[in-house]
Amino acid sequence: MTADERFAAAARELGHSFDGEIKIGGNYTPVVRDGGQLFVSGQIPRVGDRLLYVGAVGADIGLADARTAAAICAMRALAFVQRAAGSLQAVRAIPRITVYVRSAPAFTQQSEVADGASDLIARVLGPVGAHTRTSVGVFQLPKGVAVEVDLIARVD
Amino acid sequence: MTADERFAAAARELGHSFDGEIKIGGNYTPVVRDGGQLFVSGQIPRVGDRLLYVGAVGADIGLADARTAAAICAMRALAFVQRAAGSLQAVRAIPRITVYVRSAPAFTQQSEVADGASDLIARVLGPVGAHTRTSVGVFQLPKGVAVEVDLIARVD
Amino acid sequence: MTADERFAAAARELGHSFDGEIKIGGNYTPVVRDGGQLFVSGQIPRVGDRLLYVGAVGADIGLADARTAAAICAMRALAFVQRAAGSLQAVRAIPRITVYVRSAPAFTQQSEVADGASDLIARVLGPVGAHTRTSVGVFQLPKGVAVEVDLIARVD
Numbered sequence: 001m002t003a004d005e006r007f008a009a010a011a012r013e014l015g016h017s018f019d020g021e022i023k024i025g026g027n028y029t030p031v032v033r034d035g036g037q038l039f040v041s042g043q044i045p046r047v048g049d050r051l052l053y054v055g056a057v058g059a060d061i062g063l064a065d066a067r068t069a070a071a072i073c074a075m076r077a078l079a080f081v082q083r084a085a086g087s088l089q090a091v092r093a094i095p096r097i098t099v100y101v102r103s104a105p106a107f108t109q110q111s112e113v114a115d116g117a118s119d120l121i122a123r124v125l126g127p128v129g130a131h132t133r134t135s136v137g138v139f140q141l142p143k144g145v146a147v148e149v150d151l152i153a154r155v156d
Numbered sequence: 157m158t159a160d161e162r163f164a165a166a167a168r169e170l171g172h173s174f175d176g177e178i179k180i181g182g183n184y185t186p187v188v189r190d191g192g193q194l195f196v197s198g199q200i201p202r203v204g205d206r207l208l209y210v211g212a213v214g215a216d217i218g219l220a221d222a223r224t225a226a227a228i229c230a231m232r233a234l235a236f237v238q239r240a241a242g243s244l245q246a247v248r249a250i251p252r253i254t255v256y257v258r259s260a261p262a263f264t265q266q267s268e269v270a271d272g273a274s275d276l277i278a279r280v281l282g283p284v285g286a287h288t289r290t291s292v293g294v295f296q297l298p299k300g301v302a303v304e305v306d307l308i309a310r311v312d
Numbered sequence: 313m314t315a316d317e318r319f320a321a322a323a324r325e326l327g328h329s330f331d332g333e334i335k336i337g338g339n340y341t342p343v344v345r346d347g348g349q350l351f352v353s354g355q356i357p358r359v360g361d362r363l364l365y366v367g368a369v370g371a372d373i374g375l376a377d378a379r380t381a382a383a384i385c386a387m388r389a390l391a392f393v394q395r396a397a398g399s400l401q402a403v404r405a406i407p408r409i410t411v412y413v414r415s416a417p418a419f420t421q422q423s424e425v426a427d428g429a430s431d432l433i434a435r436v437l438g439p440v441g442a443h444t445r446t447s448v449g450v451f452q453l454p455k456g457v458a459v460e461v462d463l464i465a466r467v468d
Binding site: 095101103109110119131133136 | 340343
């Protein structure tokens with residue numbers, strides 16, 4: 001299977017489509033290509049017009065759901081990479097992902113939440129998806145969602 | 157008008173000067189050039205020795221003021237780009253801005269605050285100012301300010 | 313003294329060894345090389361299996377300890393740069409560090425905490441360690457630690 005086929009399979013399994021226009025808020029752009037680096041804006045778990053996983057992780061949202069939210073954010077980011085590069089087969093590396101977890105006061109499993117994004121990237125991209133990661137617990141996120149993920153991809 | 161002239165016009169309209177030495181705290185540097193990428197340190201809404209907009213957005217600071225705070229942070233960042241590159245005309249792209257909003261517990265309009273920075277960058281740089289963006293709600297910021305913005309610029 | 317010797321001296325002074333395998337959690341990788349840029353994952357103050365400095369700065373952890381925590385995070389990051397590049401003598405620049413400080417509600421000295429990382433980098437790398445920096449106050453961090461630091465290094 002190609003990376004694009006694995007992406008499609010992951011979308012089916014998550015039960016969401018990442019085709020069509022992906023809505024983003026605000027006066028900015030989802031992707032900027034700078035040489036061979038693709039910067040992707042911070043993605044929240046939104047599918048079409050629906051916000052998924054609104055709330056603080058560790059209070060309103062459990063770990064399993066938070067991991068799924070992180071996977072959906074990563075899928076959105078990869079969808080933008082796919083469009084900008086023509087195919088996910090063009091990805092050579094993922095130098096960085098940053099995972100922001102809206103956290104309840106005592107919730108300290110930000111790394112475990114971020115694994116939802118990391119596992120998804122590994123599954124879709126294979127070895128070239130090896131990435132560095134920073135995960136932190138923030139106080140709020142846009143529209144109150146549970147997780148936000150941004151990334152930088154190196155493409156051909 | 158050139159980008160530098162639009163920068164000067166925006167400074168007049170905001171009512172602040174971004175000339176002269178821009179004070180930054182701590183043992184680090186405001187700009188590092190790495191190849192054609194200029195990394196700019198996190199900027200807070202400080203003009204000269206005066207801290208503007210201290211407080212949590214959604215409690216002490218309203219949305220309109222928070223947007224102005226974000227615009228001032230962006231102006232400071234662009235001032236450093238201007239000095240490092242000689243002119244804002246040298247900017248080719250803004251691959252990334254990150255906007256940290258010190259947020260009251262229920263405040264979820266981080267994207268709307270970040271628009272204050274995005275709109276300013278669009279106004280000054282025009283189409284080359286198109287940028288990716290991550291905005292998050294943090295618990296505190298240095299000196300208790302409401303907003304902090306960092307960015308990466310691609311220059312000639 | 314070389315940068316590697318200064319690194320070893322700093323490790324002795326901190327009283328910790330950064331040799332051997334440095335444990336990291338989750339499904340990701342500590343370093344990715346992208347052209348001449350080395351991205352290093354977010355580092356927490358962990359030495360071997362021991363987590364150091366767990367708690368909120370300004371409540372459970374004082375400023376001096378938080379600065380040491382930031383220095384340890386920076387040492388871990390430099391240890392990965394050293395391994396990936398063969399030697400710290402290969403470092404040409406540190407374009408960016410980001411310092412996340414788990415903060416008590418009224419704690420606003422994030423810059424002063426981040427100086428712990430900046431001072432360590434200056435000491436080990438000298439002038440090529442000049443870096444841009446963003447420091448923010450977050451609500452939680454993985455495993456409840458007080459500080460997390462990531463960075464990008466330019467190497468030969």
